[in-house]
Amino acid sequence: MDLPATVLRPSYFFQNDAMQKDPLQNAGLYVSPVGDVGVSMVDVRDIADAAVLELLRRDRADAALPRVTYELSGPDALTGSSIAALWTDTLGRKVRYAGNDLDTFEKNVTVRAPGWMAYDMRAMMGRYQHDGAVATPQDLDRLTALLRRPPRRYRDFAIETAQAWRP
Numbered sequence: 001m002d003l004p005a006t007v008l009r010p011s012y013f014f015q016n017d018a019m020q021k022d023p024l025q026n027a028g029l030y031v032s033p034v035g036d037v038g039v040s041m042v043d044v045r046d047i048a049d050a051a052v053l054e055l056l057r058r059d060r061a062d063a064a065l066p067r068v069t070y071e072l073s074g075p076d077a078l079t080g081s082s083i084a085a086l087w088t089d090t091l092g093r094k095v096r097y098a099g100n101d102l103d104t105f106e107k108n109v110t111v112r113a114p115g116w117m118a119y120d121m122r123a124m125m126g127r128y129q130h131d132g133a134v135a136t137p138q139d140l141d142r143l144t145a146l147l148r149r150p151p152r153r154y155r156d157f158a159i160e161t162a163q164a165w166r167p
Contacts, residue, residue, distance in 0.1 A: 002067055003067060004064040004065055004066060004067055005067055006054040006055075006058065006067075006068050006069075006070070007067070007068070007069040007070070008047065008050055008051060008054070008069075008070050008072055009069060009070065009071050009072060010042050010044075010047050010072040010073075011039060011040055011041055011042045011071075011072065011073045011074070011133050011135070012034070012039050012041045012042070012124070012128070012133070013041065013042060013043070013044050013047075014041050014042065014043045014044070014074070014152070014154055014157040015043070015044050015157075016032070017030075017032065017083075017157075017158075017161070018161050020032070021165055023098075024087055024091065024095060025091065025165065028093060028094050028095050028096060029084075029095065029096055029097075029098045030080060030083050030084040030087055030095055030096070030097050030098060031098040031105070031108070032080070032083075032105075032125065033080065033098070033099065033100045033101060033102060033105045033125045033128075033129065034078070034079065034080050034083070034125060034128045034129070035079065035080060035100055035125070035128050035129030035130075035132070036079050036080065036081070036100070036129070037079070037128065037129065037130070037131065037132030037134070038077030038078060038079055038132045038133075038134045039077065039078055039079075039128050039132060039133045039134070040073035040074050040075070040076065040077050040078070040133060040134050040135035041073070041074050041076075041078060041154055042072045042073050042074050042151065043074065043151065043152040043157055045152065046072060046074075046143075046147060046151045046152055047072055049147055050070060050072055050143070050146055050147060053146055053147070053148075054068075054070075054146070070139075070142060070143060070146060071135060071136075071139040071142075071143070072143060072151075073133070073135035073139060073140065073143070073151065074135070074151050074152060074153060074154055075135070075140055075150060075151055075153060076153060076154055076155075077132070077134040077135070078154055079097075080097035080098075080099070080100070081097045083097070083154070084096055084097040086154065086155055086158050087158060090155075090158040090159055090162045091162055100129055102122050102125060102126055102129075105121070105122060105125060106118045106119065106121070106122040109121050109122070
């Protein structure tokens with residue numbers, strides 16, 4: 001339809017991993033089966049900032065602006081193993097990647113969420129395992145220009161999250 005709108009297409013959210021407090025701290029496991037190709041995850045605060053900036057830009061424009069699409073991603077192509085290594089550094093204890101078993105992942109998600117969500121999460125993780133979701137340099141340049149700063153890094157999220165988990 002080519003409506004004059006901004007489309008924001010975010011990748012996997014950093015904040016999804018905040019739900020892994022128990023496996024990370026108690027079992028030393030990173031359990032999201034993101035695979036070995038790489039995923040350029042995004043901080044939800046960057047999504048919010050991008051949305052606000054685009055809403056303001058459109059509101060302040062003298063005329064309708066053309067359609068634009070932004071791929072919202074972080075700067076690092078992360079794998080299950082690299083994420084486990086980041087958590088090892090952050091928590092100061094060994095964290096292992098639990099692997100790419102989608103059956104077990106879907107079963108575990110079903111315990112905490114509706115079946116349709118577990119199915120959707122499995123499909124998303126399967127895509128990450130097969131194709132990855134790595135940001136292009138051009139997408140990162142465009143997002144940096146929109147935000148007027150670089151997108152946040154997963155390592156910083158992990159440090160902030162680990163600090164919040166401390167008693």
